[in-house]
Amino acid sequence: MVDNQGMEKNTATQILDVAQNMVRNRGYSAFSYADISEQVGIRKASIHYHFPSKENLVTMLVKRYRQGMMRECDRIAKSGTDPDEQLMQFAQLYRNGLQQDQICLCAMLAADFAVLPYPIQTEIRAFFAETEAWLTALLQQGCDAQLWTCQPSVAQEAKSLMALLQGAQLLARSAEDGYEVFDQIISPVLAVKLPEP
Amino acid sequence: MVDNQGMEKNTATQILDVAQNMVRNRGYSAFSYADISEQVGIRKASIHYHFPSKENLVTMLVKRYRQGMMRECDRIAKSGTDPDEQLMQFAQLYRNGLQQDQICLCAMLAADFAVLPYPIQTEIRAFFAETEAWLTALLQQGCDAQLWTCQPSVAQEAKSLMALLQGAQLLARSAEDGYEVFDQIISPVLAVKLPEP
DNA sequence: GTCTATACGAGGATAGAC
DNA sequence: GTCTATCCTCGTATAGAC
Numbered sequence: 001m002v003d004n005q006g007m008e009k010n011t012a013t014q015i016l017d018v019a020q021n022m023v024r025n026r027g028y029s030a031f032s033y034a035d036i037s038e039q040v041g042i043r044k045a046s047i048h049y050h051f052p053s054k055e056n057l058v059t060m061l062v063k064r065y066r067q068g069m070m071r072e073c074d075r076i077a078k079s080g081t082d083p084d085e086q087l088m089q090f091a092q093l094y095r096n097g098l099q100q101d102q103i104c105l106c107a108m109l110a111a112d113f114a115v116l117p118y119p120i121q122t123e124i125r126a127f128f129a130e131t132e133a134w135l136t137a138l139l140q141q142g143c144d145a146q147l148w149t150c151q152p153s154v155a156q157e158a159k160s161l162m163a164l165l166q167g168a169q170l171l172a173r174s175a176e177d178g179y180e181v182f183d184q185i186i187s188p189v190l191a192v193k194l195p196e197p
Numbered sequence: 198m199v200d201n202q203g204m205e206k207n208t209a210t211q212i213l214d215v216a217q218n219m220v221r222n223r224g225y226s227a228f229s230y231a232d233i234s235e236q237v238g239i240r241k242a243s244i245h246y247h248f249p250s251k252e253n254l255v256t257m258l259v260k261r262y263r264q265g266m267m268r269e270c271d272r273i274a275k276s277g278t279d280p281d282e283q284l285m286q287f288a289q290l291y292r293n294g295l296q297q298d299q300i301c302l303c304a305m306l307a308a309d310f311a312v313l314p315y316p317i318q319t320e321i322r323a324f325f326a327e328t329e330a331w332l333t334a335l336l337q338q339g340c341d342a343q344l345w346t347c348q349p350s351v352a353q354e355a356k357s358l359m360a361l362l363q364g365a366q367l368l369a370r371s372a373e374d375g376y377e378v379f380d381q382i383i384s385p386v387l388a389v390k391l392p393e394p
Numbered sequence: 395g396t397c398t399a400t401a402c403g404a405g406g407a408t409a410g411a412c
Numbered sequence: 413g414t415c416t417a418t419c420c421t422c423g424t425a426t427a428g429a430c
Contacts, residue, residue, distance in 0.1 A: 011413080029227035030312045032405060046414050048407065101311060110371045111308040114298060115227045124371055151388060156381045163364030163382045164357065170367070171360050174307045174321055184353045185360045189386075191348060208395080229423060243396050245425065 012050045014040050019061055024102035028058065028112040055117045058109075062123040065105045066130065069093075073134045083142035090135065091186055094165040098178045103169040110166075132158050164189055209247045211237050216258055221299035225255065225309040252314045255306075259320040262302045263327065266290075270331045280339035287332065288383055291362040295375045300366040307363075329355050361386055 009017070018039045022031035033044045033054070040047075051057035076089045097103055106127045113121060135158040142148050150157040168185040172178035206214070215236045219228035230241045230251070237244075248254035273286045294300055303324045310318060332355040339345050347354040365382040369375035 025311045027224055027226060027309055027312070029224060030309070033407090034404075042413090043415060044406085045408080045416080049413060052407090054406065103308065107367060108308055110367045111300065111305055112224055112227070113371050114222045115224070121371070128368065128371060151385055156385050159368065159378065159382045160361065160385050163368050164361050165364070166367055167360030167362070167364030170304060170307045170363055171325065171356065174310050174318070174325060181356065185356045188348055188353050188357050230425090231422075239395090240397060241424085242398080242426085246395060249425090251424070 011040070011042065011046075015047060015050055015057070016061055016064060019057060020065065020105060021100065021102065023058065023061065024097065024105050024108055025100070027108055029115060055119065059117075059119050059123060062105065062109065062120060062127065066123065066127045069127065070130060070134070073131070077134075077138070082147070083138055083145060084147050086138055087142070087190065090138070091165060091190065094169055095179070095182055095186075097169065098172055098182060101173055101178070103173060104166060107166040107169060128162070132162060135161060161189075208237070208239065208243075212244055212247055212254070213258055213261060216254060217262065217302060218297065218299065220255065220258065221294065221302050221305055222297070224305055226312060252317065256314075256316045256320060259302065259306065259317060259324065263320065263324045266324065267327060267331070270328070274331075274335070279344070280335055280342060281344050283335055284339070284387065287335070288362060288387065291366055292376070292379055292383075294366065295369055295379060298370055298375070300370060301363060304363040304366060325359070329359060332358060358386075 015036055018036050019031065022035055033047050036047055037044045047057075051060065072093055073090070076086050079086070079089070081089075094104060106124050109116060109120065109124050110128075113124070116124075132155075136154050139148075139150050139154040139157050139161075143150055143154060164185070168182045171185065172182040175181040212233055215233050216228065219232055230244050233244055234241045244254075248257065269290055270287070273283050276283070276286070278286075291301060303321050306313060306317065306321050307325075310321070313321075329352075333351050336345075336347050336351040336354050336358075340347055340351060361382065365379050368382065369379040372378040
């Protein structure tokens, strides 16, 4: 596994990394340039050099997050495993966030939707549309391979699965043992997807 | 239907009503005493007479919301209809919020969980525990009446359903047509609950 | 109970030196 | 690129008059 050990990450990337953790954990309104400043080790004013405004910063953040999500999905798709295994890996993406008490960036921003500038809203919609499209294709593969059936349509099943995963993250973070709650929520529904014994 | 037409609501109640709309729509960090002040028609300082701090205000808010939810659930339970009809009415509670672009108060606060004072966190946990208990009992009735089966347990199915409903609200509010998305998400899962043709 | 006035800090943002 | 210094607004909260 190649990582960045010893490599200097540029400042803009560091800012985005910290901001991402903050937004996923606290939401749009509850994180500030001062928070980023502390963790990155530069002054508040310096952040404005890289990202002129908060609106700009978060817009860039969602763009990057969207690309990252698509990369992950592509990786899963190209792994060559069966659709049911791919579905589990997809669910795993949501499960991973829990270790730092984080939910999906766009799930958090969907909650904050009413206070977001329009450009950010647009990016969020794009994220959900892309993710849904990918998941729909995966579900269709499973149907074709007779692994499962989707009623009344693969598109609706995809939406339902996304809602389930996001809701599971939401419920998990207010629970003491987040992982256990998440797994309990996921298991009945994903079990239904597998062939009957 | 008896309503409060002509009745003066006391100030504390008005404050809670406005605050509830605000929190459900914008979250904990993005609403202020100034917002309430405007809509209720009194000064910021006057709000502090009724609720000394924001923490206190929102704690009271969640307590009241929790009681309201339990009242609604009791009403459904005592309606004498079949479990499957009761389940639809329960889902309807979540659907109703959408008309004002609002999600469940506690779903919103679950997203904001990391920034909430401890007393509020406690109330939210209590809300979810109560709701889950009620829903578990309803699902059990349906099992007993052979209307459906719950795998691997009614408790897990209850959690899954709550996650689905909250996730559906989240996805609905970032969509142009919220109701349509919500209904699409709900229908595949709730349809499974009904007897096979 | 509600008001005016005010304290005090935090928030996002800009100007200009280095 | 990053700094210091500063602006202006908004946030929660308190004191004290009415």
